[in-house]
Amino acid sequence: MVTATAEAAEAAARAAAERVTDPELPMLTLADLGVLRGVSVDGDTVEVAITPTYSGCPAMTEMSRALAAALAEAGFADVRVRVELSPAWSTDWISPRGRRALAEHGISPPGPAPRRSGPVPLTLGPPRRTVHCPQCGSDRAELVSEFGATACRALYRCTACTEPFEHVKEL
Amino acid sequence: MTDHDNAYAGLLGDADPHWAFGTGFTDPLAGVDPAIPSEVDRADLAAYCLMLGDDALVLAQRLSHWCSRAPDLEEDIALANVALDLLGQARLLLARAAVVDPSVLPPSAQPPEDALAYLRPPERFRNVLLVEGVDVDFADAVVRLLLFSVHRLAVLDRLTGSSDAVLAAVAAKGVKEVAYHRDHAARWVVTLGRGTDESRRRLLAALDRLWPLVPELTAAHPVERRVAAAGAGVDPSTVEGAAGAVLAEVFAAAGVDRPTAAALGAGDGRDGRHTSALAEMLAEMQEVARAHPEGTW
Numbered sequence: 017m018v019t020a021t022a023e024a025a026e027a028a029a030r031a032a033a034e035r036v037t038d039p040e041l042p043m044l045t046l047a048d049l050g051v052l053r054g055v056s057v058d059g060d061t062v063e064v065a066i067t068p069t070y071s072g073c074p075a076m077t078e079m080s081r082a083l084a085a086a087l088a089e090a091g092f093a094d095v096r097v098r099v100e101l102s103p104a105w106s107t108d109w110i111s112p113r114g115r116r117a118l119a120e121h122g123i124s125p126p127g128p129a130p131r132r133s134g135p136v137p138l139t140l141g142p143p144r145r146t147v148h149c150p151q152c153g154s155d156r157a158e159l160v161s162e163f164g165a166t167a168c169r170a171l172y173r174c175t176a177c178t179e180p181f182e183h184v185k186e187l
Numbered sequence: 188m189t190d191h192d193n194a195y196a197g198l199l200g201d202a203d204p205h206w207a208f209g210t211g212f213t214d215p216l217a218g219v220d221p222a223i224p225s226e227v228d229r230a231d232l233a234a235y236c237l238m239l240g241d242d243a244l245v246l247a248q249r250l251s252h253w254c255s256r257a258p259d260l261e262e263d264i265a266l267a268n269v270a271l272d273l274l275g276q277a278r279l280l281l282a283r284a285a286v287v288d289p290s291v292l293p294p295s296a297q298p299p300e301d302a303l304a305y306l307r308p309p310e311r312f313r314n315v316l317l318v319e320g321v322d323v324d325f326a327d328a329v330v331r332l333l334l335f336s337v338h339r340l341a342v343l344d345r346l347t348g349s350s351d352a353v354l355a356a357v358a359a360k361g362v363k364e365v366a367y368h369r370d371h372a373a374r375w376v377v378t379l380g381r382g383t384d385e386s387r388r389r390l391l392a393a394l395d396r397l398w399p400l401v402p403e404l405t406a407a408h409p410v411e412r413r414v415a416a417a418g419a420g421v422d423p424s425t426v427e428g429a430a431g432a433v434l435a436e437v438f439a440a441a442g443v444d445r446p447t448a449a450a451l452g453a454g455d456g457r458d459g460r461h462t463s464a465l466a467e468m469l470a471e472m473q474e475v476a477r478a479h480p481e482g483t484w
Contacts, residue, residue: 065218071360072275076215098218101279101356104363136340136366138433140373140440162371163265167272167364171261187363 022057029062030055032090039078040166043121046079050109053100062092065100069187070167107168107187122150124157124172124183147183149174157181214298215278216353221286224350227417232351233288234313235414237303238457239342240280241314244304245465246335247273248472249318253328265371269332272364277304279357286353296481305476309466310459317400319456319465326379326389330397333372337433338404340365341426350418373437380441391443398446405430408457 033055034047046052046066053065064083068076080097087095107126110118115125127145147157154176161171162185169182223229250270257263278300284291285299292299293306317335322328343365346358379390405427407415414420438445455461475482 063218068275068360070272070275070364071279071357072271072273074271096218099214099216101216101219101353102359104356104360135429135433136344136362136369138373138436139370140377140437143370161261161265162367163261163268165264167268185367 026055026057028090029057029087029092032086032092033062033064033083036079036082036086039075039082040168041118041123043117044110044114046083048111048114048117050105050107050111050114051079057092060092061094061096062087063096063098065098067100067105069105072167105187107184110184118184119150122181123169124148124150124181126184126186129186145183145186147172149177149179150181151179152177214282215275215300216282216286219353219356222352223287224417224419226350227414227419229288230290231410231413231417232419233284233291234410235420236280236284236287236354237291238313238408238411240277240284240303241312242318242335242339243273243280244277245312245314245468246318246331247271247277248468249320249322250328250332252322253325258325266328269368269371272368276357276361276364279353283353283357297476301476305473309461309469312461312465312469313457313459314461314465315400315403315456316451316462317397317404319461319468320397320400321464321468323393323396324389326386326393327396329372329375329379330390330393332368333376333437334397334401334404334434336365336369336372337437338423338426338430340369341429341433342421342423345421345426349420354419369433373440376437376443377441380443387443390441394443394446395448398448399451402450403456410457 033052034045036046036052038044038046038049038051041049049069051066051069053067054063055065056063064087066076066079066083076099083097084095106129108129110126118125124147127147142159143162146155148155149157149172152174154174156175157172158175159170160173160180164171164182168184168187170185171180172183173180223232247270250266250273253266254263254270257266281300281303285303289299292302295302295306297305317331320327320331322331340362343358343361347355347362349355349358376390379386381387405423407422407424411420412422415422415425435445
């Protein structure tokens, strides 16, 4: 039977884990990014499940450490961080609050992730997506590069206000 | 306490180990269910993971070379990003190989993925020859990436149905990443093909050089055939049609004919028979790890 204390402990652990921010996109919590997949408490042990955004995401170790530190501060000494590979992370998991935080910090949030049936279609032209400049709001933006400072971001330039900006690629 | 007079002191704190062999990286499969499907032979499955992992690892290392040497800064970053994705796939696949059959590991106290990357001799690498060649020029890099990613994408797409839950999950992530790589390489092929006389000449030369290595990508090795028959892998010969159709689309857009250069014969990379290019690459890649096992700094 789940006692009120166990429920309170789980809520406290969840709250602590949900406050941890992403090392590359510090305006987002791991929860807002959709990387935090679950928090459970069993006795004195907290198990946290996280999933990588990209296979090569170099921030996984940093995320694990930050989660362990935040939970230690909340009184949980025994923390196990588990990697959850399936289902694969999708930008559709970025919360509405996360999308607002990205835009407020000058990063264009992703559109809906591509859906398909059959083979992955080849796209030879610039990717078709609607992107709004986070500085001036114009939709007149041109792609500079599909690969930005991190794997998850593309580089754009607004042709209205001429400012460069980053866009989180749909994945 | 922080030693403010020594800028390097902070790098050695126990609480925050910075990169070195065997430290700072957590197991990429930490907490992932290690269950292995019962129908497949463990040695075969581990060898299969090494084949997919080594392809990614070796090409990642080759692509990294372009960072600071590409035509522009954006392309430096793009190819480094592609390399990072492939390195991530390699970490998962090498770690999986070690879980499935620990006998693939060289004797070492290092984490399995490091031991496999840094301590195997060339003859124990199972990558195809296409990924180990040295790029003659940027057209070479673009064509190599196109040929590789067209085939890898088709294989990974089918591998999402693997009876091995870890391989299926690695494939599902990989499909999304390699789709970006393939399209990026394809756009460059079109750009070079429809660019100047010089860019077109270099593109055609690269296609002639690398085309003979393509048959190895769809030649099923007995391990691949057995793992596929057991439901855990993909027989690469089954993607030949799909990959050929995508390449035909790219060639048409670039205004080039499908190359006709003859195959180099049956590929040997899967069995560990490589060109000297791999030995030279590994000598550099493994030098520090071999000289300073478990070094920290």
